[in-house]
Amino acid sequence: MSHTLPGLLDTEAIRKDFPILHRTVHDGKPLVYLDNAASSQKPRQVLDAMSEYYERHHANVHRGVHVLAEEATALYEGARTKVASFVNAPSRDEVIFTKNASESLNLVANMLGWAEEPYRVDDRTEIVITEMEHHSNIVPWQFLAQRTGAKLKWFGLTDDGRLDLSNLDELITEHTKVVSFVLVSNVLGTHNPVEAIVRRAQQVGALVVIDASQAAPHMPLDVQALGADFVAFTGHKMCGPTGIGVLWGRQELLEDLPPFLGGGEMIETVTMSSSTYAPAPHKFEAGTPPIAEAVGLGAAVDYLTGIGMERIAAHEQAITRYALERLAEVPDLRIIGPVSSEDRGATVSFTLGDIHPHDVGQVLDEQGIAVRVGHHCARPVCLRYGIPATTRASFYLYSTPAEVDALVRGLEYVRGFFG
Amino acid sequence: MSHTLPGLLDTEAIRKDFPILHRTVHDGKPLVYLDNAASSQKPRQVLDAMSEYYERHHANVHRGVHVLAEEATALYEGARTKVASFVNAPSRDEVIFTKNASESLNLVANMLGWAEEPYRVDDRTEIVITEMEHHSNIVPWQFLAQRTGAKLKWFGLTDDGRLDLSNLDELITEHTKVVSFVLVSNVLGTHNPVEAIVRRAQQVGALVVIDASQAAPHMPLDVQALGADFVAFTGHKMCGPTGIGVLWGRQELLEDLPPFLGGGEMIETVTMSSSTYAPAPHKFEAGTPPIAEAVGLGAAVDYLTGIGMERIAAHEQAITRYALERLAEVPDLRIIGPVSSEDRGATVSFTLGDIHPHDVGQVLDEQGIAVRVGHHCARPVCLRYGIPATTRASFYLYSTPAEVDALVRGLEYVRGFFG
């Protein structure tokens, strides 16, 4: 039980930044928070940035000539610049703030539904996704397919929790208008091979959408290197606040594609009978944007960058490797997803004999250990592996080997309890 | 210059709750914040509720069996209950959290576009709005009209800034499927006559949508008394945080109408090829909701209710009457909107001779006075009155007669500067 794995961050120092990690639950048990794939905790730096914003600078953005409006606008747009550089976007105007990753993905699906050629999705075209998508990257495409008559197709999964690319060329064809897939699965932990899919999509002229919700918080993300057309992620999983998501899109696409939500901020000029629209990103940001949330996300990005995304990835890699080793010792435990730490993120799903995940989660909780149980908004994955649900432990930059040990001990107790 | 107008709140005490009101701008000038129609400031109670949430209780909501998830869910759903009772909704399940009022209005327009009969808007039907709408209640209906072929019609305005209802029966006809209008105008301040419009709409079986963005913060709001089918408003204008809006809708409509955004949280069950949806309100809340923002809005609602919406309305009424009196003394100042304080909110727009509002606002700002200038996201109003823009002062529960005096003094200075 080595607690000094190579590559670990100084979690003692890091945990000091996260107030919630010091609370106890159930009569004094220390909190072991292993539900980071659902949402991460927030460092004081992020909370302070938002408080400071509200206490000193709040006003509605744009359109204002007074000091507060200028300051709020500078802070909001400054956050856009930070996020753009976090994902290495060629231009800050390619970063759209949404309310969460789900809205980002719906935004793309809707743009393509209302687009002119060559982007338009209609009943002669096809949409390709995968069987390991989060519901937020399934349902918007089901809507689009239902509403346009387009055909929805998907990659299946291999028994060891990876994308089955064996029929790549039959799935992505001349009819394919868009391919949308998750970079890192929120259930299996699988890190998907981007290059093969992007190459094929580009061959047939399909747009590529990447759901990076479980990647952006955990590893360096470079939208240019990915080669995608759109990349979506969400603030609350990456030390940022709730209420904000991001859609990055290639500039020329954002120029050509139609707006989605209509309202204040997204227009150029309005008459009662028709309107013209502002250039991107504003075209896609109707109404008062999540101003304080952008400020918070900017602070989160600063925080993560301050530590270094490479180092965070290495830390999580070490923790995941250790967790997979330790979990292998628990009898009747079956990992759902890749069992090796290669090409995978810090999310580990499993079943424990016949014990229903609800019961596993409940008994772990009583010991202070927070995991998620259920289908994790990716029910097709459970169907694929013939299980009703999984128990999922997911790690982040503040997770420690001791927490892995606590989990393993907790699972032993669960087995005893229902044994 | 009476500073003890009848009906005033104890602003000295109230202002202590708002940290930003104590800051100074431009080398020590006290801030005179008269831009409340754009966004209100936040009391410490709201900021504390959000910090406390993040520092003690944050997790993703629903679906979790651990303590934090239970607590976060209880806080999030508790906020829904608070908002429901704030607007006297018959059921808390009728309150949908969105990202802002603009999304709320787009949500309704999209539901009606994809609905089955009898709600479906298509090329044989008509949509009625008014010429005093905020762009957020114009553009979504323009989109709907363009995409379905429905006809968009609107009420005009009288010279004194009120709705011209003289052609009510010709505008709202058997073809009308939906009538959407603002309760209190964000430019003119006009408080519109709900009853006449609702009665006519109900006669012809049209749905009624009310944009209460400028009403909810300022007066008691009772969705049942309004008689509308949908009511939209936004958190940041009512002492709440950015990143959250509300749509209230009648239960049976929410049951019958189709979802808008697809994703996590809004589903009942998902397979790759099709999905079923959760009951309202969840059906309309795709993805991780604005959790901390809901907690903040709940605290805002508590704060406002603690003071009393009747008393806030009376305070603003008194301030507005005083402001209209004092502004009438400024030479060349023309009020755009009702000049009496009857049936109007605490928003006063005006022009000052030939001086462009940008210049008015800039010179006021230099004196510490924050007003908004421009078309206030309601350009058709400016077109209607033949002006490029207005200067707008808007008051709230913490506004004082002394701030009105400062505005009037500031305007005198502006006249001198450009005279």
Added chain:
Amino acid sequence: MRLEAMESMYQDVILDHYKNPHGRGLRDGDAEVHHVNPTCGDEITLRVRYDGETVADVSYEGQGCSISQASASVLNELLVGKDLAEALAVQDTFLRLMQSKGQITPDDAMEEVLEDAVAFAGVSKYPARVKCALLSWMAWKDATAQALGDGLVNERTTS
């Protein structure tokens, strides 16, 4: 390790029903329903058979946690053989207990009505699990309404 609250959720009675469910399996019935708990994916298919106004059988199949499984078993044990009005009274009492957020401590009268089902009192403190406990009971009421008609069910409902 101090597990009071939880031990009060996982009462022995519950664990017994979970391990040895009563009346599991699908048999002939007058109506069948399929209910899903969207928050966790628990599912139940449930059939009711009536002999006049007497609950002749409640048969079911499904997957779920110990709480939802045990609760279906208890339901079978409690309701089969009762007449409709009595069965509805039991259902109603169980519903009230489960929605009590841990505020109701079952008294003797309640224990008499609920028998083994009082063991679920501890579950009511866990909102996420209340739905598990109620899944089969909601399905039963729904199936009964289908078998006998809403009208009769409403008439026989006491509260």
Added chain:
Amino acid sequence: MRLEAMESMYQDVILDHYKNPHGRGLRDGDAEVHHVNPTCGDEITLRVRYDGETVADVSYEGQGCSISQASASVLNELLVGKDLAEALAVQDTFLRLMQSKGQITPDDAMEEVLEDAVAFAGVSKYPARVKCALLSWMAWKDATAQALGDGLVNERTTS
């Protein structure tokens, strides 16, 4: 009342141009454009006339604040009569000054190029107003590209 920053925005030169604009009104041109500042609704219709590569006239009409009006007047005064390359150099310098966020204090070289237009240096501290100051200059470049072709404009652009 201390109005340093603002007085440096509203320089006398700017107020003079605002009150007595140069070359206002629409006259014959080779190309016409209409630009809008969406953040405030300021609008300008602007025409350019070229005599070979010499700016023969810039005429305009529009509504807006003192800054946008004065800036159009200064543009007319500065660019009419210049040849394209010179005019583009002026435009480029003005753009740089306006985007400097108050960080550039115009030196003699810049003053020589910009003449009256250096008076706008103070405006660059106010992001919301920079767009006002640039409205006519963006419109002019756009109209010029339409009149003479993008290719030529790019060739003559120094930076």
